[in-house]
Amino acid sequence: MNELQMGLLALGGVAVLGVFGYNKWQERRHRQVVERVFQQPGEDVLLGKKPEAPKPEAPARESGPVWREPGLAEAGRAVPEEAAPAQRLAPQAGPPEPFLEPVLPGDAPAESGLPADREAATVAAEERENLDLPLPASLLSARVDAIAVLELVEHVPAPQVLASQREALSRLKKPLHWVGFNDSQGAWEMIGPETPTAYRRLRVGLQLADRQGPVSGGDFALFSAAMQHLADELMAVVNMPSGQQALDQAQQLDRFCAGVDMQIGINLISRGTPFAGTKIRALAESAGMALTPDGSYVRCDDEGRPLFSLQNFETTGFAAETLKHLSTHGLVFLLDVPRVPKGLHVYSQMVELAKRFAEALNGVLVDDNRQPLAEPQLLHIRQEYVVKPQVAMEAQGIPAGGALALRLFN
Numbered sequence: 001m002n003e004l005q006m007g008l009l010a011l012g013g014v015a016v017l018g019v020f021g022y023n024k025w026q027e028r029r030h031r032q033v034v035e036r037v038f039q040q041p042g043e044d045v046l047l048g049k050k051p052e053a054p055k056p057e058a059p060a061r062e063s064g065p066v067w068r069e070p071g072l073a074e075a076g077r078a079v080p081e082e083a084a085p086a087q088r089l090a091p092q093a094g095p096p097e098p099f100l101e102p103v104l105p106g107d108a109p110a111e112s113g114l115p116a117d118r119e120a121a122t123v124a125a126e127e128r129e130n131l132d133l134p135l136p137a138s139l140l141s142a143r144v145d146a147i148a149v150l151e152l153v154e155h156v157p158a159p160q161v162l163a164s165q166r167e168a169l170s171r172l173k174k175p176l177h178w179v180g181f182n183d184s185q186g187a188w189e190m191i192g193p194e195t196p197t198a199y200r201r202l203r204v205g206l207q208l209a210d211r212q213g214p215v216s217g218g219d220f221a222l223f224s225a226a227m228q229h230l231a232d233e234l235m236a237v238v239n240m241p242s243g244q245q246a247l248d249q250a251q252q253l254d255r256f257c258a259g260v261d262m263q264i265g266i267n268l269i270s271r272g273t274p275f276a277g278t279k280i281r282a283l284a285e286s287a288g289m290a291l292t293p294d295g296s297y298v299r300c301d302d303e304g305r306p307l308f309s310l311q312n313f314e315t316t317g318f319a320a321e322t323l324k325h326l327s328t329h330g331l332v333f334l335l336d337v338p339r340v341p342k343g344l345h346v347y348s349q350m351v352e353l354a355k356r357f358a359e360a361l362n363g364v365l366v367d368d369n370r371q372p373l374a375e376p377q378l379l380h381i382r383q384e385y386v387v388k389p390q391v392a393m394e395a396q397g398i399p400a401g402g403a404l405a406l407r408l409f410n
Contacts, residue, residue, distance in 0.1 A: 135188050135203060138403040139179045143396075144253060145205030146220065146246040148227040149239040155183075155198035156234055158191040164233050165226040172206070172222060174215045175407065179203040202236075206246075209257060210410055214250035217243070256396065257408055260389035262337040264347065264381060266354050266373065267313060268363045270329045275361045277326030280318070283360055284310055287353055291318060299349070305401070308335045308350045331357065335386070338393065338409040341401030343386045351378055 140147055162178065169176055180191045180199035191199065206223045208215050224240055231238035281291075289297040289310060295317020297310040312318060313330025333354045340346050358365055365373040373381075390400040398404045 133181075133186070133188065135179065137397075139188055139190060140177055140203055140205040141397075141404055143398065144209070144404055144408060145177065145207055146215070146223070146241050146249075148204040148206075148223075148241075150202040150204065150227070150231055150234070150236045152200045152202070152234050152236040154235070155200045157198045158195035159193055161199065161202065161230070161234070162191070162193050164230050168222060168226045168229070172219050173212070174210065174219055175207040176223070177205040177207065179205070207407060208246065208250035209254040210408060211257075211261070214254040215247070217247055220246055253408075257338075260338055260392050261409060262385045262389050264335040264337060264350075264385055265368065266333045266351065267366050267368070267370075268331040268333070268354055268358055268361070269313070269366050269370065270361070270363050273362065274327035274329050275331065275363065277318070277323035277328075279361065280310075280326075280328075280331070281323050283357055287356075291320060295319060299353075305341075306336075307340055307346045308333060310334075331363075336409070337386055337389050338400050338405050341399065343390045343400055344382065347382050347386045351382075 137143075158178075158180065161180075178191045179188050179202070180195075180197065181187070181201035182189050182197055183200070184197075188203070189197075191197070204227060206215060206220065220243055224243065227238050227240060230236070284291075284297040287299065289299045292298050292309075295312070297318065299307045299309070301307055311332045311334060312328050313332050314328050316322075316326065316328070318326070333350050335343070335347060335350055337343055354365055357363065367373055367377070393400050393405065398408065
């Protein structure tokens with residue numbers, strides 16, 4: 001064996017020892033992190049309390065059909081033609097919340113005038129109350145999000161957290177929502193690049209569906225890998241949902257949303273003489289509607305939330321500088337059912353306003369087939385395409401016009 005071969009053999013041995021040593025160092029480091037985050041003698045590691053005997057599971061509720069009818073205007077979400085009445089979201093297997101939230105050990109109590117045992121008990125109770133504070137559904141919900149649970153050893157500023165995997169996560173086709181527990185406020189809150197707070201408890205939700213359809217397997221794999229890398233970088237422990245369970249839930253959620261995704265359009269057609277733009281503007285403004293940049297008039301509630309809109313039946317949108325010279329043979333009153341709370345009341349408002357426009361402009365209310373809309377037809381639309389979808393959404397914990405509905409039907 002010559003000197004070159006001996007040298008190569010020696011280098012190979014050094015490389016093997018180096019890899020073995022690095023793996024041991026990584027294993028020790030992660031073991032220390034887990035012990036620092038979870039180790040609480042005498043308590044359940046995940047739930048933060050002594051184990052209890054398992055309780056018998058309550059029988060699953062029977063799922064009934066959710067009504068689905070074709071909308072009068074093209075809905076924002078395509079509904080498969082072969083779909084029977086859409087199925088309800090089936091109960092999740094196991095506990096209602098699929099992800100158990102780890103409990104962090106408390107910090108050392110500060111000096112106070114209380115006896116040591118009472119002081120420790122008081123601090124422990126306050127800390128446990130904060131750690132067990134439920135995550136508001138308006139921020140993240142296991143119904144509509146795949147949630148990654150991250151518990152950090154130290155507090156990390158929000159900008160550093162968001163910058164870690166920004167490039168990888170920018171390739172996601174579904175919205176991502178970041179939530180952190182503000183220790184000083186004792187509450188969960190949305191976090192963004194400008195948030196100055198540092199967090200030790202994070203929840204990151206990948207939205208499972210929207211009007212473009214359910215989340216893909218590729219997007220979920222990218223999300224899962226990014227959360228693992230984030231945990232490694234921040235010295236955190238991460239708990240990820242099951243990929244297959246998340247994808248199945250996304251498909252189920254999308255089917256449900258397709259069954260209630262209704263947009264109601266009531267058309268106002270001229271009897272011969274075109275509608276003048278100046279008169280349209282006067283009627284819209286007197287009804288409290290405001291012109292928006294997208295070329296439509298919108299009626300909002302007292303809190304500024306859109307209720308329904310008025311659009312040109314023809315392709316030209318409304319614009320302040322052109323309304324003086326505009327004329328059209330038709331208008332459309334449009335109600336986006338899943339995005340509006342109290343749809344029955346809002347629908348009634350829209351119909352009454354459409355009737356006033358028809359009288360003032362000498363027009364007639366018609367459906368998409370240009371058939372006149374009499375009172376029986378208007379009542380049928382209200383019951384089948386407004387009331388029933390919103391009742392189904394309420395039954396699934398996704399009330400129309402609520403935070404979850406606005407995310408899903410966007």
